[in-house]
Amino acid sequence: MVTVLTDSDIAARLDARTAVGWMRSALLAAHRGELHSPPRVSTSLGDGRLVFTTGALEGEWYGYRSYDSFDSSPGAQVVVVHDLRTGIVRGVAVGNELGPRRVGAIGAVAVDALAVAGASTLGVVGTGVRAWNQLWAISVVRELTEVTVFSRSVERRNAFAARVSAELGLPVVAAPSARETVEGKELVVLATDSPVPVIDASWIAPGSYVTTLGPKQFGRAEFGPDLVARADVAVTDSLAQTAAYDPPFILTGTLQHDRLVSLGAVLAGDVPGPLPGQTVVLCSVGLAGTETYLLAKLLG
Amino acid sequence: MVTVLTDSDIAARLDARTAVGWMRSALLAAHRGELHSPPRVSTSLGDGRLVFTTGALEGEWYGYRSYDSFDSSPGAQVVVVHDLRTGIVRGVAVGNELGPRRVGAIGAVAVDALAVAGASTLGVVGTGVRAWNQLWAISVVRELTEVTVFSRSVERRNAFAARVSAELGLPVVAAPSARETVEGKELVVLATDSPVPVIDASWIAPGSYVTTLGPKQFGRAEFGPDLVARADVAVTDSLAQTAAYDPPFILTGTLQHDRLVSLGAVLAGDVPGPLPGQTVVLCSVGLAGTETYLLAKLLG
Numbered sequence: 104m105v106t107v108l109t110d111s112d113i114a115a116r117l118d119a120r121t122a123v124g125w126m127r128s129a130l131l132a133a134h135r136g137e138l139h140s141p142p143r144v145s146t147s148l149g150d151g152r153l154v155f156t157t158g159a160l161e162g163e164w165y166g167y168r169s170y171d172s173f174d175s176s177p178g179a180q181v182v183v184v185h186d187l188r189t190g191i192v193r194g195v196a197v198g199n200e201l202g203p204r205r206v207g208a209i210g211a212v213a214v215d216a217l218a219v220a221g222a223s224t225l226g227v228v229g230t231g232v233r234a235w236n237q238l239w240a241i242s243v244v245r246e247l248t249e250v251t252v253f254s255r256s257v258e259r260r261n262a263f264a265a266r267v268s269a270e271l272g273l274p275v276v277a278a279p280s281a282r283e284t285v286e287g288k289e290l291v292v293l294a295t296d297s298p299v300p301v302i303d304a305s306w307i308a309p310g311s312y313v314t315t316l317g318p319k320q321f322g323r324a325e326f327g328p329d330l331v332a333r334a335d336v337a338v339t340d341s342l343a344q345t346a347a348y349d350p351p352f353i354l355t356g357t358l359q360h361d362r363l364v365s366l367g368a369v370l371a372g373d374v375p376g377p378l379p380g381q382t383v384v385l386c387s388v389g390l391a392g393t394e395t396y397l398l399a400k401l402l403g
Numbered sequence: 404m405v406t407v408l409t410d411s412d413i414a415a416r417l418d419a420r421t422a423v424g425w426m427r428s429a430l431l432a433a434h435r436g437e438l439h440s441p442p443r444v445s446t447s448l449g450d451g452r453l454v455f456t457t458g459a460l461e462g463e464w465y466g467y468r469s470y471d472s473f474d475s476s477p478g479a480q481v482v483v484v485h486d487l488r489t490g491i492v493r494g495v496a497v498g499n500e501l502g503p504r505r506v507g508a509i510g511a512v513a514v515d516a517l518a519v520a521g522a523s524t525l526g527v528v529g530t531g532v533r534a535w536n537q538l539w540a541i542s543v544v545r546e547l548t549e550v551t552v553f554s555r556s557v558e559r560r561n562a563f564a565a566r567v568s569a570e571l572g573l574p575v576v577a578a579p580s581a582r583e584t585v586e587g588k589e590l591v592v593l594a595t596d597s598p599v600p601v602i603d604a605s606w607i608a609p610g611s612y613v614t615t616l617g618p619k620q621f622g623r624a625e626f627g628p629d630l631v632a633r634a635d636v637a638v639t640d641s642l643a644q645t646a647a648y649d650p651p652f653i654l655t656g657t658l659q660h661d662r663l664v665s666l667g668a669v670l671a672g673d674v675p676g677p678l679p680g681q682t683v684v685l686c687s688v689g690l691a692g693t694e695t696y697l698l699a700k701l702l703g
Contacts, residue, residue: 149459151459
């Protein structure tokens with residue numbers, strides 16, 4: 104029999120603190136070259152694409168996550184883990200919980216390592232699944248006393264704030280603008296689908312920390328290179344993925360691109376992290392193999 | 404709950420006649436542009452690769468098969484079918500039965516359409532899974548009275564012949580050479596992993612029919628362009644895949660390449676098939692989407 108985990112299994116078994124710990128281990132394993140994390144690949148199928156992000160942990164397992172761009176919501180992603188020695192499928196996850204939680208956990212690993220220790224104010228632009236999972240995970244690495252959320256829809260931002268309060272127990276307000284959401288905050292999360300910048304880099308206070316999760320390609324990006332220019336330290340969870348975007352990553356060919364360092368390298372201490380008071384930006388692009396890492400851990 | 408089919412489920416539910424009928428429909432759907440069948444994609448993961456062959460049937464489903472090149476035998480392939488409207492996973496197959504049976508069935512569709520109606524003699528070079536599944540499927544489209552099998556290992560070819568006799572009930576002998584296996588036969592199947600040609604094209608009798616399933620790339624191919632040169636009609640199940648090989652398809656850049664026609668086009672009558680007495684070669688490369696087509700049909 105093949106073990107199949109559904110969304111309710113994931114929700115029941117994967118708490119944020121555990122996920123953050125596992126993602127920290129995965130980032131370090133990728134930095135050491137033990138976790139293979141190649142850029143994702145995709146195929147075109149008429150009205151949609153299928154995308155595969157793959158990984159292998161030396162001596163342990165290989166596997167992948169599949170997702171698609173067909174106009175079928177919510178659809179379902181599939182994560183598969185094979186035993187490396189036998190090739191047998193150790194387990195499959197079908198649903199939409201594992202992928203976003205893993206992105207949230209990676210974001211929280213970065214906050215924990217790079218943001219000021221006492222950071223307690225957080226502004227979130229975007230109220231979708233990615234925004235939710237950042238809050239889910241960041242709330243276990245920092246004690247958040249003031250969460251501000253924004254999306255263009257009043258209904259959506261109010262509903263999101265109500266859910267954050269009810270399910271995560273965080274003090275939260277919905278703000279009327281992106282500017283009011285991020286200005287003066289110690290932690291900022293951009294998690295939109297916007298093809299154009301949603302903030303002006305000048306709104307980011309010195310010494311604060313920003314994660315960007317949304318589009319970041321030429322012609323379609325939720326931020327501009329000015330955001331990275333404003334940061335003292337710019338990190339990404341996958342340099343390989345930033346190099347593989349088509350259209351190219353928004354920083355490619357700019358002065359900011361060569362400043363990007365690997366989050367794993369910073370965690371390992373091989374690359375300097377921020378000094379006190381410095382501003383940090385994380386370009387979260389999705390380190391491959393981390394979904395399979397989570398599933399492999401959940402399968403025990 | 405997600406429906407998961409194992410190898411025993413596939414073996415119990417998928418008979419050769421049904422598989423051949425479904426693959427004929429799939430080839431025609433691909434020719435009409437209703438079945439999207441892009442070339443496969445892969446990623447490198449240290450000691451192995453993960454390969455994804457994807458498909459989508461207009462208005463019905465999308466999905467894929469995954470397999471790998473890790474040194475883990477027998478391992479397991481995974482086939483996933485999503486409903487196109489909802490994105491929900493309709494079912495998953497885990498194992499090693501579906502992929503090879505589908506290749507066998509495609510081979511039999513071609514034999515049925517392109518080989519002489521009364522063909523009864525068949526020579527098979529290679530005694531692996533692909534060879535087996537060609538026999539499994541071809542035996543329902545032609546009444547085989549003389550099957551000859553060869554591999555370099557005496558033990559393997561004798562064991563294969565014994566299994567063909569016992570499980571498929573076919574009259575079969577193991578021959579001591581590839582030449583004695585294919586010379587004078589109406590139907591020939593090449594299903595080896597050989598990096599060099601396993602037959603000389605001159606051994607193929609005029610008017611006979613040849614399927615090649617093994618390697619067919621520059622620097623690694625079980626046949627030479629001379630085999631295609633000897634044929635009056637050369638077909639493939641996927642022109643898109645032949646164009647996507649890296650290293651290139653063995654006929655690329657040769658005079659034989661432009662003679663290749665699509666099996667689906669021949670089935671549809673849009674391209675002429677062989678005249679009586681003409682020699683035919685099928686370069687079987689694996690039409691994408693056909694594994695998902697089979698699984699979607701099995702799920703009903």
